[in-house]
Amino acid sequence: MSTSIALAGNPNSGKTTxxxxxxxxxxxxxxxxxxxxxxxxxxxxxxSGEFDVVDLPGTYSLxxxxxxxxxxxxxxxxxxxxxxxxxxxxxxxxxxxxxxxQFLEMGIPVTIALNMMDVAQKRGIEIxxxxxxxxxxxxxxxxxxxxxxxxxELLDTIVLRKDLNPEPxxxxxxxxxxxxxxxxxDIIRSSGFxxxxxxxxxxxxxxxxxxxxxxxxxxxxxxxxxRELESIAKKLTSHLDVTLNAHPEGIIADHxxxxxxxxxxxxxxxxxxxxxxxxxxxxxxxxxTNRFLGPILMVAVIMGLYQFTFTYSELPVGWFENFFSRxxxxxxxxxxxxxxxxxxxxxxxxxxxxxxxxxPLIMFMFLGISFLExxxxxxxxxxxxxxxxxxxxxxxxxxxxxxxxxxxxxGCAVPGVMATRTLxxxxxxxxxxLTVPFMNCGAKLPVYALLVAAFFAENEAQVMLLxxxxxxxxxxxxxxxxxxxxxxxxxxxxxxxxxxxxxxxxKGLLIHTWERTWQYIKKxxxxxxxxxxxxxxxxxxxxxxxxxxxxxxxxxxxxxASVSENVLNEIRYADTDNLSEQASSVKERLTNLDMxxxxxxxxxxxxxxxGLALEGITQFAGFDWRTxxxxxxxxxxxxxxxxxxxxxxxxxxxxxxxxxxLSERLKTAEGWGPLTAFSLIxxxxxxxxxxxxxxxxxxxxxxxxxxxxxxVFNTTLAFGLSVIFYQVGSLILT
Amino acid sequence: MTVINLxxxxxxxxxxxxxxxxxxxxxxxxxxxxLIPGKQIRIQGRAPLNxxxxxxxxxxTLTLRNNEADYIKVEV
Amino acid sequence: xxxxxxxxxVAAALFFCIKSFVKIYKGEDSCGCGSDCSCPGKSKCRQNxx
Numbered sequence: 113m114s115t116s117i118a119l120a121g122n123p124n125s126g127k128t129t130x131x132x133x134x135x136x137x138x139x140x141x142x143x144x145x146x147x148x149x150x151x152x153x154x155x156x157x158x159x160s161g162e163f164d165v166v167d168l169p170g171t172y173s174l175x176x177x178x179x180x181x182x183x184x185x186x187x188x189x190x191x192x193x194x195x196x197x198x199x200x201x202x203x204x205x206x207x208x209x210x211x212x213x214q215f216l217e218m219g220i221p222v223t224i225a226l227n228m229m230d231v232a233q234k235r236g237i238e239i240x241x242x243x244x245x246x247x248x249x250x251x252x253x254x255x256x257x258x259x260x261x262x263x264x265e266l267l268d269t270i271v272l273r274k275d276l277n278p279e280p281x282x283x284x285x286x287x288x289x290x291x292x293x294x295x296x297x298d299i300i301r302s303s304g305f306x307x308x309x310x311x312x313x314x315x316x317x318x319x320x321x322x323x324x325x326x327x328x329x330x331x332x333x334x335x336x337x338x339r340e341l342e343s344i345a346k347k348l349t350s351h352l353d354v355t356l357n358a359h360p361e362g363i364i365a366d367h368x369x370x371x372x373x374x375x376x377x378x379x380x381x382x383x384x385x386x387x388x389x390x391x392x393x394x395x396x397x398x399x400x401t402n403r404f405l406g407p408i409l410m411v412a413v414i415m416g417l418y419q420f421t422f423t424y425s426e427l428p429v430g431w432f433e434n435f436f437s438r439x440x441x442x443x444x445x446x447x448x449x450x451x452x453x454x455x456x457x458x459x460x461x462x463x464x465x466x467x468x469x470x471x472p473l474i475m476f477m478f479l480g481i482s483f484l485e486x487x488x489x490x491x492x493x494x495x496x497x498x499x500x501x502x503x504x505x506x507x508x509x510x511x512x513x514x515x516x517x518x519x520x521x522x523g524c525a526v527p528g529v530m531a532t533r534t535l536x537x538x539x540x541x542x543x544x545x546l547t548v549p550f551m552n553c554g555a556k557l558p559v560y561a562l563l564v565a566a567f568f569a570e571n572e573a574q575v576m577l578l579x580x581x582x583x584x585x586x587x588x589x590x591x592x593x594x595x596x597x598x599x600x601x602x603x604x605x606x607x608x609x610x611x612x613x614x615x616x617x618x619k620g621l622l623i624h625t626w627e628r629t630w631q632y633i634k635k636x637x638x639x640x641x642x643x644x645x646x647x648x649x650x651x652x653x654x655x656x657x658x659x660x661x662x663x664x665x666x667x668x669x670x671x672x673a674s675v676s677e678n679v680l681n682e683i684r685y686a687d688t689d690n691l692s693e694q695a696s697s698v699k700e701r702l703t704n705l706d707m708x709x710x711x712x713x714x715x716x717x718x719x720x721x722x723g724l725a726l727e728g729i730t731q732f733a734g735f736d737w738r739t740x741x742x743x744x745x746x747x748x749x750x751x752x753x754x755x756x757x758x759x760x761x762x763x764x765x766x767x768x769x770x771x772x773x774l775s776e777r778l779k780t781a782e783g784w785g786p787l788t789a790f791s792l793i794x795x796x797x798x799x800x801x802x803x804x805x806x807x808x809x810x811x812x813x814x815x816x817x818x819x820x821x822x823x824v825f826n827t828t829l830a831f832g833l834s835v836i837f838y839q840v841g842s843l844i845l846t
Numbered sequence: 847m848t849v850i851n852l853x854x855x856x857x858x859x860x861x862x863x864x865x866x867x868x869x870x871x872x873x874x875x876x877x878x879x880x881l882i883p884g885k886q887i888r889i890q891g892r893a894p895l896n897x898x899x900x901x902x903x904x905x906x907t908l909t910l911r912n913n914e915a916d917y918i919k920v921e922v
Numbered sequence: 923x924x925x926x927x928x929x930x931x932v933a934a935a936l937f938f939c940i941k942s943f944v945k946i947y948k949g950e951d952s953c954g955c956g957s958d959c960s961c962p963g964k965s966k967c968r969q970n971x972x
Contacts, residue, residue, distance in 0.1 A: 173878040206904045207880040365877040499895035607875040610907040645935035
C-alpha cells in the first residue's frame with residue numbers, strides 16, 4: 113500500500129523542485145509566480161516506502177479566492193491525502209508560515225519541509241528547527257530540494273506520522289471575533305453542519321471570512337443554519353466596522369501574522385544580517401529594471417535570443433534539410449512511379465520533413481526561453497510592462513500568457529490560453545485569451561523562418577524582431593479594442609512576488625528544452641503526419657479525367673515521334689550532363705509537359721478548386737491558389753502551412769534531379785517576392801488560431817461563442833491587414 | 847514621524863505600515879503577501895514608467911501598482 | 923492494388939486526425955504542443971481541474 117502525499121506551498125518555494133527530486137518526473141520547473149496551475153502526480157519508491165505524490169498548485173493562502181487555492185483546498189478536503197507536505201522557504205519564513213498556519217487550523221496531517229536551508233544560511237538566517245516544530249505542533253524537516261538533501265528524513269517522517277490528525281491550532285482573534293466564533297461553533301456542532309468534511313471552528317472562521325465556496329456549500333447543506341450563521345457574521349462585520357473601522361477578514365489575517373510573530377520571537381529565528389538588506393538579486397534588479405537601462409536591456413535580451421537561435425541553428429537546420437532531400441531522393445529511386453510514390457514523397461516526406469527540419473531552431477529557441485524563465489527574468493518583464501499592458505486593458509501577468517504563446521517566439525497558444533488561469537479578473541482574462549493567438553508560436557516560426565530565409569536572408573534577426581513587434585502591437589491594440597467595446601470592466605490588482613534571480617541548473621534546462629522539443633516532434637509525427645496525408649489526398653484527387661490525360665499523352669507522343677529512336681535511347685540511358693543538343697531539348701519539352709500535367713492535376717484537385725475559388729478574393733493580398741491551399745491547411749495546425757507549401761510546390765514541379773530546398777524553390781517561383789512574402793507573414797500572424805487552440809479557447813472561456821468569434825474576427829482582420837499592406841506596397845514599389 | 851501614502855515614498859526610503867484600507871479582493875491579496883500594519887517596508891524601485899512599484903518586506907520583493915499603494919498608509 | 927493501399931492510408935490518417943481532435947475536445951489528451959504536460963509513470967496528467 114502506498115502512502116498518498118500532497119505537496120503544498122507558496123509559489124517559488126521549491127515545491128516543483130522537490131516534486132522532481134521525489135518522483136524523478138520530468139516536468140516544468142519555472143521561476144515565475146503561479147507556474148503550476150495543473151495538478152501533477154508522480155510515484156516515488158524508496159527504502160522508506162512507496163508514495164503517491166501530488167504537486168498542488170502554489171498558493172499564498174487558502175482563502176478560496178483564486179482557482180489555485182480552490183484546487184489545493186478541494187484536493188486536501190476531498191481526497192484526504194495521508195500527509196500534506198507543506199514546503200516552506202526558510203529564507204522567507206514569516207510569509208510562508210501564513211499558509212502553514214491555515215493548514216494547521218484545518219486540523220489535517222501536516223509535515224513542514226523547511227526548504228532552501230542553504231539560501232537561508234547564506235543570508236545569515238538561523239532557524240531553531242526543533243523549537244519551531246514544538247511550537248507549531250507538527251514535524252519540521254530541513255531540506256534542500258535542489259540537491260535532494262533531507263529527502264530521506266522527510267519521507268521517514270511522513271511514514272511515521274501519516275494519517276495522524278493533529279488537534280487544530282487554536283488562534284485567538286480578539287474578543288469580538290472569538291465570541292462570535294464560539295457562538296457559531298455551538299450551532300455547527302449541535303446540528304452537525306458540514307462537519308463530516310470540515311472542523312467546526314474552521315467552518316465558522318470561513319463564514320466570518322466571507323468565503324464564497326463555503327457559503328454556497330452551507331446553503332445547499334442546510335439553508336436555515338446557513339442563514340443563522342450568516343446573520344451572526346453580518347452582525348459582527350457591522351459591529352467591527354463601527355468600532356474599529358475594520359473588516360473581520362483583515363483582523364483575522366492580522367492575528368494570524370501575530371500568531372506567527374509570537375512563535376518566531378521565541379528565538380526560533382535569528383538574523384545575523386538585516387532582513388531587508390540588499391541581496392545580490394536586488395543589486396541586479398537595480399540595473400535590470402532601471403528606468404533607462406531596463407527597456408534597452410529587454411530589447412537587447414530578445415534580440416540576443418534571436419541572434420543566438422538563428423546563428424547556432426543554421427548548421428543543424430541545413431543538416432536536417434539535406435537529410436530529408438536525400439531520403440526523398442532515395443525514395444524516388446526505389447519506388448515505381450505512381451500514386452504510392454507520390455504519397456510517400458509529396459505527402460509524407462516533404463510534409464513531415466518540412467516541419468521536422470525546424471527542430472534544431474525550435475530547440476535553440478526553447479533553450480533560450482527556458483533560461484529566461486528559470487532565472488526569473490520573465491517576472492521582471494511583466495513588472496516592467498504592467499503599465500503598458502494596463503493601458504490596453506490587460507494585466508502585467510498577461511505577459512506570462514503572451515510569452516508562453518510565443519511572445520518572444522516559439523511558444524504555443526494552447527498552453528498560453530491555459531496560462532491565463534492565473535489571471536483573476538474574468539475580463540482581462542478573456543481579452544488575453546483572445547489576443548494570445550497573435551503571438552509567434554512555435555508552429556508559425558517555421559513559416560516565418562522559411563519566408564525570411566528565402567526573401568530577407570540579409571537581416572534575419574531584424575525581420576524577426578519586426579515580426580514580433582507587429583504581433584505584439586496588433587495583440588495590444590485588439591485587446592484595447594475588445595476591452596473598450598465588447599468586454600469592458602475594471603482592472604485587477606498587481607500584487608505579485610518578484611522571485612530572486614536563480615542560476616538555472618543545466619540539467620533542468622536540458623530536460624525542459626527536450627520536453628518541449630519532443631512535444632513538437634511528436635506532433636509532427638502524429639497529427640501533422642495525418643493532416644499532411646489528408647492534404648496530399650485533397651491535392652491529388654479526383655485527378656484528371658481520361659480526356660485530359662489523353663491530351664497530354666498525345667502531346668507527349670508527338671514530341672517523341674518527332675525524333676529518332678537513337679535520341680530517345682540517349683535520354684533514357686546516357687549521362688544527363690552530356691546530352692546532345694537535340695536530346696536535351698526533347699527532354700526539356702517532356703519535362704515541361706510533365707510539369708504542366710501535374711499543375712493541371714493540382715488545379716483540378718479538391719484543394720486546388722478551393723484554392724482557386726478563393727484566389728478571386730485573396731489575389732488582393734497577393735496570394736495565389738497554392739498559398740491558399742496551405743493557409744486553409746494551416747487551420748488544422750500552423751506548421752502545415754510550410755508542409756503544404758512544400759507539397760504544393762513539389763507536386764507542381766516534377767524535377768527529380770533537383771531536390772532543392774523549399775526556400776530555394778520559393779525564391780524562384782512565379783509571383784513570389786518580398787512583398788508577397790511579407791503579406792503572407794502578416795496574414796499568418798493574425799489569422800484564425802489553429803484548430804486545437806480554438807478548441808481550447810472554447811473550453812477555457814466556457815463558450816463556443818468566443819471560439820467562433822476568434823476564428824471569424826481574426827481571419828477578417830488578417831485579411832484586411834494583408835490587403836492593405838500588399839496594395840500599398842505595390843503602389844509604392846511600382 | 848509622519849504618516850504618508852505608500853505612493854509618495856521615495857526609492858530606498860523605509861517605513862512601517864500603519865494601516866491597510868483595502869478591502870475585498872485587493873485587501874485579501876495584499877494581506878496574503880504580508881502587507882499588514884506593523885511591518886517594515888523599504889521601497890526598492892519603480893518600473894520604467896514609474897508604475898508599478900517594487901518594495902521589500904519580510905525579506906522578499908513585492909510589486910504593486912500606484913493606485914493600489916494608495917490604500918496603504920506608512921509611517922516614515 | 924496501389925490505389926487500394928493509398929486509400930487505406932488516407933482513411934487511416936482521416937480516422938486518426940478525427941480521433942485525436944475528439945480526444946483533445948473531451949480533455950482526455952493534453953492540448954498538446956510545447957506545454958509541460960508529460961508525466962511518465964502510471965498516472966495520467968489530469969487536464970480538468972474543475
